[in-house]
Amino acid sequence: MSIILILPVSMAMAIVAWSLVFKWYAYPLLRQQSFEEALRPLLLLHCFRYIGLMFLIPGVTAEVLDPRFAVAAAYGDLIAALMAFAALIMLHFSRDWGVVTVWVFNIWGMADLLNAVARGILYTPDGALGAAFWIPAMIVPLLLVTHVYIFRILCNEQRTGWPAPTHV
16 A cells, blocks of 8 residues: 555544444443533543644654644644633533533634644655654544534534434
8 A cells, every 4th residue: 555545544444433433332322411421521532632742842753744734733732622621611610601612612623633634734744753643543533523523412402402312
């Protein structure tokens, strides 16, 4: 297989696998929780997005990464992690402000990941990620899937109340 295809194939397969994990296992469990309890583990997962800062450390990747990718990905992830923490705190103290904060976080977080993927394609040569390859190959697909489920929970809550109807 061409090296050019390895990361896209890995990401696509991970998106499918994580989607199935969430459809068959995670979402049915989340639907049994209150609105806040359903969002909490998804937001906690995003609190670890500070890990994107590793793109700025020479030696972690096979070569120094183009700052047009590395800086945007690293700091975009750090901001997303801080926003996830803020959303957790706001949900704890105020449902109304918590919902607003979760929406803002989720829009930012999804846009940040899509921006990082696009910049990675444009500015990161194949093989340059080195050991950091696992981030876009495994973690980014998981984060994308969880963003979709956060949107789903938010939209279901607005439309029908949470938990979602069983036919969803």
